Amino acid sequence: MLVFPASAQQANQQWHYTMDVDPAAKIVHVGLELSGKLPDTIILKMPTWTTGYYQFMNFGKSLSAFSATDRAGKVLDFKQQDQNTWKVAVPKNKTVVLKYNIEAIRNFVGGNYLDTAHGYFSPAGLFLYADKNILQPVTVTVKQYPGWTHIATGMDVVGKDSSTFKAPDFDVLYDSPILMGKLEKLPGFKVNGIQHDFIGYKMGEFDRQPFMDDMKKIVESGSAIIGEIPYKHYTFLGVGPGGGGIEHLNSASVAFFNKGLKTQAEKMRLYSFLAHEYFHTYNVKRIRPIELGPFDYEKGNKTEMLWVSEGFTVYYEYLIIRRAGLTNAQEMIGQLRGNLLNYENKPGHLFQSATQASLETWSDGPNGRVADEFNKTISYYDKGPVLGLMLDLKIRHETQNRKSLDDVMRKLYYTYFKKLKRGFTPQEFRQACEEEAGVPLSELFEYAATVKEVNYHPYFAYAGLDIDDNWKKQPGAWSGITAGIKNDAIQVTDVQYQSPAWNSGLRINNKIVSIDGQPATLEALKAIAANKKDGDIVTMGIVKNGQPGEAKITLGTQNARSFEIKPIANPDALQSAIYKSIFEAGK
Numbered sequence: 001m002l003v004f005p006a007s008a009q010q011a012n013q014q015w016h017y018t019m020d021v022d023p024a025a026k027i028v029h030v031g032l033e034l035s036g037k038l039p040d041t042i043i044l045k046m047p048t049w050t051t052g053y054y055q056f057m058n059f060g061k062s063l064s065a066f067s068a069t070d071r072a073g074k075v076l077d078f079k080q081q082d083q084n085t086w087k088v089a090v091p092k093n094k095t096v097v098l099k100y101n102i103e104a105i106r107n108f109v110g111g112n113y114l115d116t117a118h119g120y121f122s123p124a125g126l127f128l129y130a131d132k133n134i135l136q137p138v139t140v141t142v143k144q145y146p147g148w149t150h151i152a153t154g155m156d157v158v159g160k161d162s163s164t165f166k167a168p169d170f171d172v173l174y175d176s177p178i179l180m181g182k183l184e185k186l187p188g189f190k191v192n193g194i195q196h197d198f199i200g201y202k203m204g205e206f207d208r209q210p211f212m213d214d215m216k217k218i219v220e221s222g223s224a225i226i227g228e229i230p231y232k233h234y235t236f237l238g239v240g241p242g243g244g245g246i247e248h249l250n251s252a253s254v255a256f257f258n259k260g261l262k263t264q265a266e267k268m269r270l271y272s273f274l275a276h277e278y279f280h281t282y283n284v285k286r287i288r289p290i291e292l293g294p295f296d297y298e299k300g301n302k303t304e305m306l307w308v309s310e311g312f313t314v315y316y317e318y319l320i321i322r323r324a325g326l327t328n329a330q331e332m333i334g335q336l337r338g339n340l341l342n343y344e345n346k347p348g349h350l351f352q353s354a355t356q357a358s359l360e361t362w363s364d365g366p367n368g369r370v371a372d373e374f375n376k377t378i379s380y381y382d383k384g385p386v387l388g389l390m391l392d393l394k395i396r397h398e399t400q401n402r403k404s405l406d407d408v409m410r411k412l413y414y415t416y417f418k419k420l421k422r423g424f425t426p427q428e429f430r431q432a433c434e435e436e437a438g439v440p441l442s443e444l445f446e447y448a449a450t451v452k453e454v455n456y457h458p459y460f461a462y463a464g465l466d467i468d469d470n471w472k473k474q475p476g477a478w479s480g481i482t483a484g485i486k487n488d489a490i491q492v493t494d495v496q497y498q499s500p501a502w503n504s505g506l507r508i509n510n511k512i513v514s515i516d517g518q519p520a521t522l523e524a525l526k527a528i529a530a531n532k533k534d535g536d537i538v539t540m541g542i543v544k545n546g547q548p549g550e551a552k553i554t555l556g557t558q559n560a561r562s563f564e565i566k567p568i569a570n571p572d573a574l575q576s577a578i579y580k581s582i583f584e585a586g587k
């Protein structure tokens, strides 16, 4: 006999949510009806974060006007225990009706936002879950607002009612954002018989059909890496102008607004971004570190492997659009070099490894480290893709180009997601890589886990590429200041860490009012490089934290590396084959 006590209990409770938007007030009225086998008291929690955005959002602070009754309208006792927790006394008739409001004012892919023409909602910021009952199935009825045209979400609809949706558990609910309003649906397409849609708000001016033809190529190229499509339908949700994207199980929320989409640079940026969010449906949503599921919506889930989940997704966005024929080899090399420069030319790579950056992202993010400490961080979005490329090169070299990073991704997908139905540990990830390579990969994993200086030469040489990592003295006198005009004043927008300006005490957001006794101008600031020399002292009148002050800058000479990547003169057959496989889409 088989007994499933947990699921039996969950199936014995019914959870039904309703949501009704009030665009003028920027408020969502949320209702929750609970019935079935309820405990005597129920503890409800609002998540503190939403998956895919590794920062605490503390959604509970947007909740107000909480009330609890039974189905007959009798008021129930409840207590708010902390910002995110409510404890409700369940009556004898075992029906509970909760109502509350959610303020929707944050126009962001990980927030809730409402205006008169559309609304975008992250369900982790809307719907309470019962403590320790994440596996509870749930239905949601979204009341359409008069005059609005669409409700879009990755959730399945219930029956024929196009405004009621179901989720088998709260992980799926929280991973299915809702976009509604006066939306436009672009011409969809099928890949392997599976429907893919793109629906959005205020998407801008561009030719719809060619764009969707390219999107189809991206989905074909991305899904071909693993060889099967793990969802029943997929929707890109264009949330309007803004920045950023968040991946979900069978959808992606993307800030999306285009002015023409005519230049190759514009297209490359957009297609890279969309390929990234799309490939996450494999890498991170299914091919995932063991820590990233089941989720802890209260404390967050920390992992040292975002350099793989995010970083390799960046590497794959480049591969996907290259294989889709949307970029050329030179552009792809340029993208990777851009990532490499982003960390090699900044001091953070001397302080923080890719694994540390992954673990510490919760405190390093926009609300985390500031000022000097920020210089001690790197982005796994930069070092991750370069490590991905190096791993791909190494595996191809060791196997005479018979195996690649694609084989590692497939192995992780079929072994851990499909067969074992769990994520992998860092050791299991390394083991999968070493099995495909057929050799130990100590050096690569040391580069991931430490700040050891990377010797790129052997890796790039596997594809017949040379990389120029020589330090070269840069022409002109060096201060390390970048500045712009803000509110009619010259404001420092960046100071290179431990540059002459840095050592003088100048910092970002300081104002420069004078240079050597003359009123400061951007021209005068720029002229320093040409008109002064190493060792000269420049005195600047500055305003720092509202206080007037002075910075005495002893100019220096900057040493920098170009990391230019060029093909070698006479590659051998294996080098040529590896180059073609990676940078020429195998052609």
Ligand SMILES: [Zn+2]
Pocket: 276, 277, 280, 310, 313
């Ligand atoms: Zn990502």
